[in-house]
Amino acid sequence: MPYSAEISRVTPSCFLFLIDQSGSMSDPFGGQLGRKKAEGVADAINRLLQNLVIKCNKSEGVRDYYHVGVIGYGRQVAPALGGALTGRDLVPISEIADAPLRIEQRVKKVDDGAGGLVDQTIKFQVWFEPVADGTTPMCQALELARQTIGTFIERYPNCYPPIIINITDGEATDGDPEPPSATLRSLASTDGPVLFFNAHVSSRPDHPIEFPCSETQLPDDYARRLFRMSSTLPPPIQEAARREEMQITDETRGFVFNADLVAVIRFLDIGTKVAQNLR
């Protein structure tokens, strides 16, 4: 059965993030005053990396269940991790864990257990800073992703299929991104085709939409195109999503609108899960 390969240190899987860094990313995010799309994107990628590192953490340290890369596209199309990881395309997750650029203190509202909210200071690791500069060469980014993932699959032909997550406002300036995304989705390990998921960051004030099953419910052409470019969720991920009581059909795609994709990380199986409601 596809998407059943064990994710281990001997046969790791891969996450590759494609980040839109174009000038349009300085527009407001989701109708929120004073907050730019580029900031929403930086938060999204940093949160994904935090969750992935924590998922791979064991008593003795972080296990390299995944290799992770970030490709930025805007003024240039290139690996976008900074600091000690500058210039590298795919990095074992333990190296990501040890090399955030900085750790911020952020204030978060949490339930005080008595029906109110209290401020709690949390640590927020930052690997990736907001950038908004240049055009949107999404097709070139998809081509670089194809090369990077192709090399990974040659090295680990039996791996759990790599997951590529594209975070963008959808306004490609170097052509139609649907054909190169189809080429990317055609790459496969012996365990199945790679998974290409999209997170649409929009200036529209519409409600967030997570994992839709049809494009008719989406608010604009950019969203609908990104939906068409996204992989449908394979059955094991559908099953994990249903356990979290999400409304999932066989047509559901890995696409979110003004929402994050952190749930995808929870849906991946690297051993006995601790269900959310058990904590």
Add this chain to the structure above:
Amino acid sequence: MDSTTFWLPKRGNDPDEYEDAFAVDPARGRFAIADGASESSFADTWAKLLVEQYVESPVRWQQRWRDWLPSLQQRWLDKVGSRPLPWYAESKFEQGAFATFLGLLVEPVGRQRWWAVAVGDSCLFQVREDRLLASFPLAVSDDFGTQPSLLGSRTPVDIVTAERENHCNGECQPGDRFFLATDALAHWFLKQHEEKRQPWHTVLAACQQSADTFVAWIEALRDERDIRNDDVTLVIIDV
């Protein structure tokens, strides 16, 4: 009463990465196994504390759970929380460690009854005269999943007693055998039985000679994908 224990880490892991745990005291008829949940941290420490406490405990545990679980949770906290942790370990520490657990008490003398307590999918099988007499807490192979009930190092004791624990008891007699197994092997055992086989013969044949033949047998099951690649623990008890 005699008992023999076999264990093997998940393929690809080192022996010190084994996160199951077991403890036995045949003279007092106490046996326990636990399976640390692999997505939590410091689960090996928690699983070990649970089984050791069960076997050493002077009273019948299932009646006294409320009395000692909080202090055991504190011991886990003391062991794990006393060292500085990197940022990524802090969040899993806050969540606590989780494990499945199975404890068995067999009265060593007298009318020979047994009591078991379980959280999750570590299982007990009682075999008499070539028949499976009891299967606890799961009785059907389809009931195994990747999200079993778990006993947490930070789970309030009320939740454990109200929602997660299972109890069972029965009688036993000389010649009976108990097999305690963590989920991967327990799942195989029940599936074999559902296919009208007698898995206890296979287990005993593999375990009769040495730990090496047990290891070779499990590795062969893994090669054939008849068993999930996971830590394996097996305790065989001859009453």
